[in-house]
Amino acid sequence: TLDSLEGSFFPRISLSGGGLVVRQKGRTDVPPLLTIKHFEIRASLREVMQRPRHVSEVRLQGLEVTIPPGDDDHRDPNRNDSDASEDDRPLHQVVIDRFEAPDTVLTLIPRKAHKPPKIFAIHHLVMESVGRGYTIPYIAVLTNPKPEGQIEASGTFGPWDVVHPARTPVSGKYTFAN
Secondary structure, eight states: OOSEEEEEOSSSEEEEEEEEEEOGGGOSSSOOSEEEEEEEEEEOHHHHHSSSEEEEEEEEEEEEEEEOOOOGGGOOTTOOTHHHHHHTGGGGGEEEEEEEOTTEEEEEOOSSTTSOOEEEEEEEEEEEEEETTOOEEEEEEEEEETTEEEEEEEEEEOOOOSSOGGGOOEEEEEEEEO
16 A cells, blocks of 8 residues: 655656555555655666666665564465566566665564564665565664664675565674674
């Protein structure tokens, strides 16, 4: 769902909006996968017409990401994991050159219902060459919930696992302080 959207297409493409909520498979019985208070997207018409299509910059404010537990034990035997990638094929043709999401909140829901979620405050997050099916370089500064401390990290994220977000690979190097 989307609360607001504004845009202009000349001299550059510029879109902004707010109140974006993305739910996993439309489910309302679990927290949304993504919520975004405000977003800004900038691109040139020439970049959007190329293959792959390029978006110069995406900046998100108030991004909240909630990752449900991995559901390896609860797989749907009738679902083929490749189905999602086939449905989303047009997204393979879009690359975001620079993605920024300061003050993001990442919540990891544990598999065991009695355990509290792990909540990470990500103060600084920059990714480059973001695209569906891509391994994405990132730089992040975040607060680790337990043991509490500050993490500065860089590495790669993805490709995003559409069917099982908890399985998305993340690798890199980090320093832990304070």
